[in-house]
Amino acid sequence: MRLESTQPSTDQLLHQIRKGDRLFLRQLYEENRSAFGVWVTKNYQCDEDMIADIYQQAFTTLYYNVKEGRLVTLTSSIRTYLFAIGKNLIRDHIKITARRQEILEVAVEMNDVDNSIIDRYQQSAVKTTVSMLLNRIGEPCKSVLELFYIKGYALDAIAVEMNYSNENVVAKRKFICLKQMRELLAEGTPGDEI
Amino acid sequence: MMEENTDRIIEQYLSGNLREEELEQFKNTLKSDQRLARRVKDLQAIESGLHALGMDHLMQDMKKWEKDIKLSQPPVTAWKKYLAVAAVITLILVPAVYFFTSKSPTSEELFLAYYEPYEEMLISRSNTSDSLGILLAAGLDAYNRGAYQRCTDLLKSYLQQQPEAYRVALYLGIAQLEIDQKQSAEKNFLLAQNDPAFEQQAQWYQALSYLKFGEIPKARDILQSISTSESHYRKDQASDLLKDLH
Known part of the structure; x- marks a missing residue:
């Protein structure tokens, strides 16, 4: 069953997340997972494990943004929002990977701390x-x-x-x-x- | 009584519910009362630990959901001795099974796979010294923040005063596409095609708009024209998308 077929408004969906409805959260996770994978594969070079990792980070961000009141209403769909977070995470990941590569290529200073x-x-x-x-x-x-x-x-x-x-x-x-x-x-x- | 009142303020402080003036006052008290500051710091640390446990719990749930999704996908058999037979059966059955059961991606899934908002490149060039410039800058700022409803309001107003600002119509169209204003988005993508510098982008988003709203034949027509064009910046993606649409 697709979420859209029940046609709740985005605000209603956010309300469900806010309430802490775990079953709904699971449904939301599953409904968007495959489309997220398709989208990432099309646009970026990522393996399956990384896609799952990024999706979970995006989903966690969505969840806490809603729970902690940073996301009260949405003009786009939850899916678009989730994908936008995912895109930022991938870009950050790419930047960090490039930066790590730079660090590996130069001598590591003694006072470098992770x-x-x-x-x-x-x-x-x-x-x-x-x-x-x-x-x-x-x-x-x-x-x-x-x-x-x-x-x-x-x-x-x-x-x-x-x-x-x-x-x-x-x-x-x-x-x-x-x-x-x-x-x-x-x-x-x-x-x-x- | 005083203790109860302090508790109430700490509770509201921790849950972020103190009014602005109360918050300022409380922060000043924290600076001067070390005992109170220590108490609040401890409570914040406990809350942060509880939140961290909550995040672990969510991560564990997601790992389980991920595993369930994988398990629900058909397993791959590794029985070599059956491979030859399976290959023959597959050759015979696949077209028929595919015909009856294949689940092609929906147009919405394809839209999501190919869509991302066009990067805004006008703001640095817009003149913010007059009211129109400010309106444009505010609209593009809203676009960059993903505040598409606000962006739509501002850029619409800008376009009413500058009807030939075709490139602005592209950003307005994308914002409208984000908030599902189908007809207005399509109208603006057409308008944006009057600017040779943005014509290709507007075509691409027009195709995606048709895709998002399930108008497949219209989307296919535009994608066809993009994929056969000599130098369209989305030529390859249009070809891929056309294949996915079949």
């Missing part, structure tokens, strides 16, 4: 800590935080799922849970920052 690796390790340390805190925090905080941050549910969807009266109650609860996490962090690693 910041991306450092960032990745730091991020990884934060993730491990937060993951441990999540396991210690207990209910209902564990579920509230997991639903909001990890599964991408909107506040009103969490209210329905967890029987809270409305999204304001969920927002308040979420903040209390974050504070509890901070307290756990202070107990476990006094004086440390993550």
